[in-house]
């Protein structure tokens with residue numbers, strides 16, 4: 001069984017008829033329902049502490065795990081390659097049959113942010129607050145993410161912002177993709193420091209989800225970046241390619 005998390009709940013919502021919309025074809029819905037059959041593969045949850053986490057990241061993890069106890073916040077697990085229900089659904093509905101059949105390529109595929117060895121790339125954990133439609137991500141960017149010497153590459157900052165904003169949008173809207181991301185880089189982020197990315201849903205208009213984010217030091221005194229992004233809920237009746 002999968003852990004009860006907001007993402008899973010959202011995946012269940014995806015299987016419901018879109019409000020005021022047209023039901024996906026029966027074949028697609030059958031494929032989606034099939035995803036809820038049991039799947040027993042052990043994968044490592046990469047959002048749990050490992051020996052590369054510094055004391056700041058461990059501290060924030062512990063603080064937010066405590067906040068999860070009353071149910072206001074929820075810890076979001078994260079895997080490098082586990083084929084979760086929502087990923088399976090995405091593949092079944094949106095991935096061209098030709099690509100889906102390329103098993104060798106798909107078996108090598110990893111979530112970009114989880115493709116580094118412990119401590120070298122993105123070490124992060126996310127928590128979601130359903131009432132506030134808000135997700136926070138605590139991230140320690142490792143040495144392989146360097147841009148200017150001693151600081152994070154702007155692309156790696158964009159990546160973790162996009163990842164956090166995507167989770168916020170997926171939880172609010174189901175299967176979405178980023179169509180626009182605007183970032184203001186205000187201060188460089190020192191390598192291996194811990195930052196907090198705070199994302200919230202500003203508005204939802206039909207298939208459009210508007211998400212805003214900021215990236216701060218964990219004492220909140222330094223604003224490193226802020227960003228706005230637009231996500232579009234995918235239409236199962238439209239091909240992606």
Ligand SMILES: CCCCCCCCCCCCCCCC(=O)SCCNC(=O)CCNC(=O)[C@H](O)C(C)(C)COP(=O)(O)OP(=O)(O)OC[C@H]1O[C@@H](n2cnc3c(N)ncnc32)[C@H](O)[C@@H]1OP(=O)(O)O
Pocket residue numbers: 086087090111162163166167170175176177178179180207208230232234235238240
């Ligand atoms: C992926 C989830 C799987 C689940 C996994 C779960 C695992 C958790 C891991 C997290 C995963 C991280 C993932 C990171 C997030 C990516 O990295 S996503 C990858 C980067 N993004 C892309 O490649 C998207 C490329 N874009 C597209 O393919 C197409 O634009 C889309 C998204 C399919 C939408 O196309 P469409 O359905 O034909 O929609 P379209 O009619 O063009 O646009 C709809 C509306 O949006 C507007 N719009 C479209 N683009 C723009 C724009 N750039 N600016 C303003 N308005 C726009 C249109 O004008 C239109 O407006 P209205 O006319 O309706 O008012």
